[in-house]
Each structure stands twice: as C-alpha cells, then as structure tokens.
Amino acid sequence: MVAAEPVSIQSPAGIRIAKAPSIATSGVIPKENGPLDRMGRVVPFNRGSELYSQLEPANYLYQLISGVAQAYRLTADGHRQIVAFYLPGDLFGFEVGKNHTLSVEAITYARVRLIRSSTIMAAALTDEEVAHQLWISLAHEVRRNQEHISRLSKTARERVADFLWEMSKRFPNDGTVELPMSRLDMADYLGITIETVSRMLTRLMEMSVIKISRARKITIQDPGLLKRLAT
C-alpha cells in the first residue's frame, strides 16, 4: 500500500509551504459539485511534493480540487518531459497496467481528491452520472494530449504563443495570467530550452503581443495576434 497515506508522508497538514512565491493561483475557482464530490477523500499536497510516481502501483484516481500539478516522465538519460499540467477539476491517474507510467507533482499547494479506482469503477456501473463524469474527464484528457501533440510539431515561437493562449483560457482572469510554473517547467513541457522560452517571450513582448510585469505575471495585450501567432 505504497500510496495509501500520501498525506502523512509527503505533506503533513499544517506545514508551511516551502518557498511559496506570492502567486495568486489559489484564486482559480475550484470546479464544484461533480458526482464524485462524495467519494474518496481530499488530501493536501505542498508545492513540490509528489502525488504519485512512475512505476508506483496505480490504485487511485486523482481529482484536482485546487492548485496546479504537472505530470512528467523521466528518461534514462536524465531528460524530463512534462506531459501535462493539471488544473482544478481535472481527473487523472487512470492507467491501463498495474503501475503508473508518469509521475505527478504539485507545483503549487494543491488539494486533491483521491478515489480508489475499484470504488469509482463500481460506482460507474450503477450511477450514470459517475459514468458520464468519468467519460468526459477521460475524453478531455485525450483531447488535451492530442492538442499538445499538435503543439509539439510547431516552431518555438508558436509553441510559446500557443502555451500562453491556452493558459489564458484555462485561467480565466481577464487578460492577465499568473503562471504557476517556472521557465524550466514550461521548457520541459514545450520540448524546448529555457533560453528559447525566454527569448520567445521577449520577442512577443517586443511585438507588444504581451506585457511581462513580473517573470510569471503576463498580460495578453493583443489576443488576436497571439492566437494567430499560435497558428
């Protein structure tokens, strides 16, 4: 039962969040009132702590209540590929085999609902709402992955522009985005280097497409052009 009690091991409630920058990601509205709300239990994770790890047995499904998490894969040669960012409402952790193939870590303080796979599978057989919710969540994950695949065969500028565009849609705080992730996270997600990410952001700024107040606080000044640059 490796993953049975992640809280007590990885993020004891009450511990202050280490090195948390003053980022208002907590302002993201948690998705509410799904049919899963009464299942499982909610567990808090501190920034940087792992929800689960590659090769670990997969017995739970995870629903993000608040905060942001990232799923990544470490290759033998030390490279890290971030496969997805998870936002409130996202359901993840389904596996075809017995074990997880990705690691997932919280990149901000996050509250996560853990539900036993067996429990949810049983519930889906009797409760149409649960089945529907599961279906929608999986289909969403498939679609986001497909979009990311498209993103990864674009130029660096297009990837960065597309990334900002997606983030501005997923964090609907008018035209300003508080990025919860570092440049390195963005780079590992977009399959480019941090230097290239930085350069492309600078170029977008020079083109007056965006305004960079602080490194992680970015305002979309010309959404139309940004979208077009994302192709």
Next chain:
Amino acid sequence: MVAAEPVSIQSPAGIRIAKAPSIATSGVIPKENGPLDRMGRVVPFNRGSELYSQLEPANYLYQLISGVAQAYRLTADGHRQIVAFYLPGDLFGFEVGKNHTLSVEAITYARVRLIRSSTIMAAALTDEEVAHQLWISLAHEVRRNQEHISRLSKTARERVADFLWEMSKRFPNDGTVELPMSRLDMADYLGITIETVSRMLTRLMEMSVIKISRARKITIQDPGLLKRLAT
C-alpha cells in the same frame, strides 16, 4: 446524419482498392472476441478514404478490425499533423464535444466496426465487460498519446528509431516490419520533414541497425541498439 452511411458514399463494397501497393498489412491479426463484437456493424473502407472528418458530428465510436488508419489535424496554414496511427483492435472516435476534432482516414484497406456512442454508453451501464473494454481502450489511447508526446521532444534520429521500435512491437512479424504508411505520413507523425526521415533511416542502415529491403520493408538487425538509440 452526415456520418450515418459512410460505406455507400466513401467505399462501396466491391470496388477494387485503388493503387494498392503489394503490402502485406492484411497479415496483421485482427483482435478477436471483444465484448463489442456483437454491437454496431462492420464497414469496409478503401485506402485513402475518410472514416470521419474534422468538424463532423461525432455520433459513433470506431473499432478497427483490420487494416491501418491515421488520425490527423489540418491547420489553417496547410500543415498536417498526424496524431496517431490506429491498428486492429484500437477503439477511437470519442469526443468531449459534439463534433470530431480530428480527421481519420484508412491508409490501407480497412474493416471498421461502427457503434453508436449512445448505444455503447447505454451498454456500459449494464454490462461490466463493455465498461471494462471501453475503459481499457481509452486508457490505451491516453497512454499512446503520452508516449507520442515524449517522442516529439526527442532528436530526429531518436524519433525515427523510436517509431521503428514501436512499429516492430505493434506489428509482431518477427524482425521485419512492413510499414503501411509513406515517408510523408511518418514525417507528419514525427514532426519532421520527409528528407530528415529518409536521412535518419539511411544512417540507421549505415550503422547496421536496420536493413531496408524495399522502402517500406524494414528489418530490425540490432533490436538492442535500436531500442537504445530510441532512448
């Protein structure tokens, strides 16, 4: 009812397969005896014909019985990104919205089981086997997409090597692979140009990792090295 009767419009039974090259993809063993075998109906598609298209209403789920298909997205600037290759047994076509976000076309003659989404969803609520099969298929698609995301942040040589490695696993004809797709298809899947695909294949051949009998008939001579080159 755009997609209601694809056969009669797109691939009338009895018509000879246009320009079919002498490729033995029909040798791939169709997956057998799933719980879906009695649902829907089986429809033949000729090489090059569309199973469904981007923006079309999504009312069906598709299960490939035999042959090979590819899912792709066309962008405004004319670029084509192939998101996935589907092989016998694969289930696809689930969408979160009302319409498809990808187009899917057969790249060999293919037999495809079409099942109404509403039918299969209803069946999943009463039949545990159907629910399980659906779950497994979706999870497989998620995993394959995740692996493709990893693939797309590698070097060209690694992408090609990884591609060959995957194909040799998915078409288990001992060490020889009959590729059903063109170099252009491979390029659009791997996010590189046909010239680069060709050069990397040549390099792998020069390294004695593979042997290229004909352009699409490739023998893996050194599986260990191929896997290592795929990183």
Next chain:
DNA sequence: CGTGCATTTGACAGACATCAACTAGTGTGG
C-alpha cells in the same frame, strides 16, 4: 540590504528545414 536562485541576454555551434536534383520503384498502356 545582501544572498541565492530564476530569468534574461549574448556568442557560437549544431541539427534540421529548405530548395533542388537525382534515383528507384510502381502502375499504365501499348
């Protein structure tokens, strides 16, 4: 007000794309 990490900027090198020409394999028509 420093200290340390995150981010940006610069110079240069390497990988891949592009443009162009050539070769080989496949289907067609005599």
Next chain:
DNA sequence: CCACACTAGTTGATGTCTGTCAAATGCACG
C-alpha cells in the same frame, strides 16, 4: 510482357532555427 511515365524516396548544398555554453541581471526571501 515490356517500355514509359509518374510518384515515392533519396541525396546534396545551403540557410535558419534552436541548443549550448557563458555571463549578466533581476527578483524573492532572509
């Protein structure tokens, strides 16, 4: 059945984009 035509695939020369290495700057926290 063979020759031709056409498309698919390969190879070469060159340019551009992105990676790499190095250094400077800025921001958050103590």
